[in-house]
Amino acid sequence: MSDEKIPSFNTLAIHAGAQPDPATGARATPIYQTTSYVFDDVDHAASLFALQAFGNIYTRIMNPTQGVLEERVAALDGGTAALAVASGHAAQQLVFHTLLEPGDKFIAGRQLYGGSINQFNHAFKKFDWEVVWADTTKPETFETALDDKVKAIFVESLANPGGIVVDIEAISKIAKKAGIPLIVDNTMATPYLWRPKESGADIIVYSLTKFLGGQGNSIGGMIVDCGTFDWMASGKYPTLSEACESYNGMKLAETFGNFAFAIACRVLGLRDLGPCISPFNAFLILNGIETLPLRMQRHCDNALAVAEWLEKQDQVSWVSYAGLTGDPCHELAKKYMPKGAGAVFTFGLKGGFEAGVKLVSNVKLFSHLANIGDTRSLIIHPASTTHSQLTPEQRTAAGAGDDVVRLSIGIEDASDIIADLEQAMAQAG
Amino acid sequence: MNHDSYSDDYIRGILNSVRSFAIVGASANTVRPSYFVLKYLLDKGYTAIPVNPGKAGSEILGQKVYASLRDISGPVDVVDVFRNAQAALGITKEAIEIGAKVVWMQLGVRNDEAAGLAEEAGLKVVMNCCPKIEYARLSGEIGWAGVNSRAISSARPKLAPKGVQHRILRKT
The missing domain is CATH 3.90.1150.10 (Aspartate Aminotransferase, domain 1)
Known part of the structure; x- marks a missing residue:
């Protein structure tokens, strides 16, 4: 089908990312329940490890069932790429691990899921990342909380627990002026009700466990790269803009352009910290999304x-x-x-x-x-x-x-x- | 022609009809994007010729490096520009001279004047795009990395003869 018209939301919810299985013709996305994948030859293996070719190495880093889920959610949000992980908490962990260095800060809206408040206040302290709290109902409080060490802003779109609707456009303007990315947790709204990229988000995170999977049977999380942030514009995000030691000096933002953030979360964060999603959970959540x-x-x-x-x-x-x-x-x-x-x-x-x-x-x-x-x-x-x-x-x-x-x-x-x-x-x- | 975005049919048509790419600005550094593209295109069965005056006479990935497009003896279907927008104009003029069919400027490179000249001379033009990403997108390989291909299809992806982790483009 020609891309003169991008398919609409209901169609994407069923089809995005999924083609019949090339090996068997299976129309439903198979559960690729495997840890690892045979290389076609030695050169192919080397190309995969050097990120020169697209392909599967090891399920801690990628899996074909997971890949369909990722493309599905990226398409629903209008993002350039996505990364599925073990839980919503894991998604937040990898986002901040990619953005922050020890000693850095980020601003978060106070109206958040309690689990996120714990993660930001306590677990992140051990990485020497500091959360600065602002009031989601007063966007100007994000501006006054800015300083040189602040590298990102984090809010929920539809905030826990009282159903507060956050003025994402107003907060996005503050983030853009400061030259830092806006991260939006869109778990409670889902892309069916709200596509935060259109309101100015740069990165979207989900607990897939909730409405996207929707049937209370699987834990999962997602990071969506909106492809809107220029990681090379400042020296604030060395993980993306500087030569990467564990990939022979590759600069990820230069190599992967507008989907570099999702790739960095995968090939550094997920590779090294390890919170991968199980293929079976990816399959169940994918099924859930068809009826989102x-x-x-x-x-x-x-x-x-x-x-x-x-x-x-x-x-x-x-x-x-x-x-x-x-x-x-x-x-x-x-x-x-x-x-x-x-x-x-x-x-x-x-x-x-x-x-x-x-x-x-x-x-x-x-x-x-x-x-x-x-x-x-x-x-x-x-x-x-x-x-x-x-x-x-x-x-x-x-x-x-x-x-x-x-x-x-x-x-x-x-x-x-x-x-x-x-x-x-x-x-x- | 609108150069803000291209239809899948346009890109697929080019990738399915050409055989040879000249990569202007090809690097021997194995972590540079131009090296990735050269390697990927060779892997997909295209002829890929590195062009880089500083490396002329040496080899990258077993391919002889030429100083300029004019020095290449065989046919060149696509001139892939890994240089800045300013340099793209001169390269486009050379591409027209040597009878190339397509001028392709990489991600971040756009020169509308050059595009106009090429189109007047009957060449096709692609700007601000990467042939590796486009091939991987249209063959379905790119979904393995969670990238949004912006395309849906109920057709079975086509496997390359060399192995299941390689896909090739369908004709339509």
Whole structure:
């Protein structure tokens, strides 16, 4: 097919990256469950190790099933290339390992997945990388946090846990002015609802575990290179712009042009740190992505119906969902994600801690667990689970006060989801 | 012709119809992009002739290095420019002189004046592109590195005779 017209989103979700298997004709992408690959000859082996030829060496670095998944997500986001890894956390680890040197800093929006806050505050400290926190709802706080040591900005597009929509265009302008890349975690929105490259992101990361895989069965992560950042323009990113010792002095940005960042994450970060995705997980997530547009629209439609119902309930004091008219993020949601405001949001129970515990104890359809982005509807009361080690004051600051309940709305029938909440809330009082 | 982007059919048509490339600015340094391209094109069965006045008379990858395009005795279908945009004009004039069919300027190289001259003389022009990346993209090899080929196809990729880790271009 000619590329005069790039196929549209639904078509890409099914076809991008996948052709019939050349060896067997298998139409579904096979699970290449192998550690390693036979070289065609000695010269071919040498070419592969020197990055002179494209091909497979060892599944810690690349795998054909994984390759299809990578091209699929790169295509959905309009990026130049992508790298699939073991988890969303691994994706963040490799992104920063490629960008930062010891002593460097990056700015992150405070409204983030709790796991990312831990990784940035604690694990990254051991690499001597310092996170500087800014307020995602006030883009100007990113500008005031800049200094010479800051090499990147990191935000979520649709931020955890309350469904805050982030003004990526405003933050991107600050990053561009400073000559540093903007990294966007697009896990909660997915490229179906929002393509952050179009809002000015340079690098996109995902936990594939959530809506992209979408069925709660496989952990995985992804790094998408938007191909928009000039790594040679300054001396700030030596991993990309300087001669690389472990590849005989090759300059990766010069050799791989607008997909050099994804290649660097693979041939240095993944090769040396090792958090690869299993071929089986890559296969399951790839299958999930084929139905992403259908699932994501149903997730959003159901979430809006549930949020609108919750707003009318006597036991509910507030609902934080950007899809609701009157929500502080509603205008940004209409601008950036007109198809829907996602499926994860929080609400408050007038009955506080006790009511929250009773609600999660009495649901019959919802699953009480710590995940989001499953076909199944999920519920958690953060104060009694994920945030229970914090003081009440710390919990409130983290958006996990005693009264807060977080929902991840599934793709069941909205009437059944609402009926389950109704019966459980009746018992919670 | 629009030189901001090229259709897959245009690029595939060129890669399927040419036999020989002259690589102007070919380096003997094994980590330079021009060396990669020379090696890759040879691997795909093309004739690839290095041109570099500083290396004239020596060999790169077993291929004799010429000082200029005019010194090459055999036919040259594609002149691949690994020089800056300014130098591309003179090289294009030489390419027209020696009867090349295509002037191909590498990633980051674009000279619209040169492109106009070449097109007037009946040559095809590709700018700001790499033949290695384009070949790997259209054959499906590039997906192994997670790169977005920007193409979808329900056809089975074509394996090269030399091994399963080599693919070749389909005719359409």
